[in-house]
Ligand SMILES: [Zn+2]
């Protein structure tokens with residue numbers, strides 16, 4: 176556990192001695208100062224992100240900065256996998272069932288357009304956005320912003336905007352929630368038909384794991400520090 | 409963890425006369441419109457946060473009522489049609505002996521939404537009025553709500569998958585019911601409600617409530 180050692184490094188700036196221009200004293204004290212995004216406490220993070228583990232806020236305990244090593248790899252790996260898997264599940268049926276000689280199969284588009292009648296029609300659009308469009312767009316935005324960083328090159332124009340956009344989309348991109356839906360649906364069907372899972376199903380299952388891995392290793396504040404240093408040119 | 413206990417006073421960006429960026433943590437002088445690091449619009453505390461939280465919270469609650477009254481799924485089995493609501497669907501699963509999946513659906517479609525209404529309402533209430541919960545517990549509650557809210561959408565996907573896949577002529581078929589729309593709307597509204605809450609306000613309230621709440 177290297178986390179505890181790191182806590183000591185990210186000393187909170189104490190609210191002691193009043194008087195004078197506090198703002199100036201904080202900013203001119205030397206070393207970088209960041210404010211916790213959860214509780215607003217100021218921290219001096221002179222040496223930047225730790226080599227291992229993470230720096231935590233002394234007030235609320237949320238993560239301030241995280242070791243950047245490997246972070247880009249897992250984010251970009253997740254983005255690439257999402258693009259490949261979602262697109263393949265759009266064009267190929269990823270589920271097929273049969274009962275009494277009858278068969279039926281569904282791709283992601285079929286699933287979204289299940290909501291096509293009457294009052295449920297707008298939901299088709301929302302579902303297409305949540306399980307196809309937003310995951311792919313978010314992955315593309317992450318790629319645009321972060322691939323140059325991974326390759327050690329200067330950031331592309333609009334990299335910051337792309338990364339900000341990707342962060343905004345994160346809650347609404349629901350590929351992994353959808354997979355749990357597939358599992359629940361299969362159990363419901365189980366009694367009445369034989370289910371065969373296409374290869375795309377297993378690929379989709381992979382997304383859940385990859386996205387879970389990605390969200391544990393992603394620290395936006397750390398990525399923003401990297402993006403800032405690389406786009407100064 | 410080491411950060412429990414000793415509530416030593418910490419200087420916040422606002423108390424120091426500075427603005428901390430809510431996206432990247434970069435600290436700027438007042439009067440700066442956009443964060444120099446990430447380009448986000450800078451606010452010391454997000455304006456109108458509390459009223460947005462309540463507005464979306466209420467919208468979500470209103471949509472949750474028809475989501476439970478209307479059928480979520482219309483199933484036809486050998487020509488006989490049955491409608492089932494969200495809770496009815498869980499009961500069906502229990503009758504089929506699928507206790508685990510019944511548990512998952514009950515958790516995602518009933519416990520999470522109801523729990524989320526209570527949690528977000530409690531946090532929003534705590535911004536105005538004194539509550540007993542410690543600051544760390546309030547942060548934990550906030551993080552859980554943010555993380556878990558989107559998983560309620562699972563039931564909407566289940567309905568879509570069943571309707572798209574199970575269409576075996578006369579034998580068996582499913583059609584989505586109107587509740588799916590209201591339920592999706594309710595989940596989306598509560599997600600926006602939770603996202604509108606500026607967590608820094610929670611800690612301002614913790615400070616106001618006194619040192620034994622740190
Ligand atoms: Zn904090």
Ligand SMILES: [Zn+2]
Pocket residue numbers: 429430431432433434443444445446447448
């Ligand atoms: Zn910023």
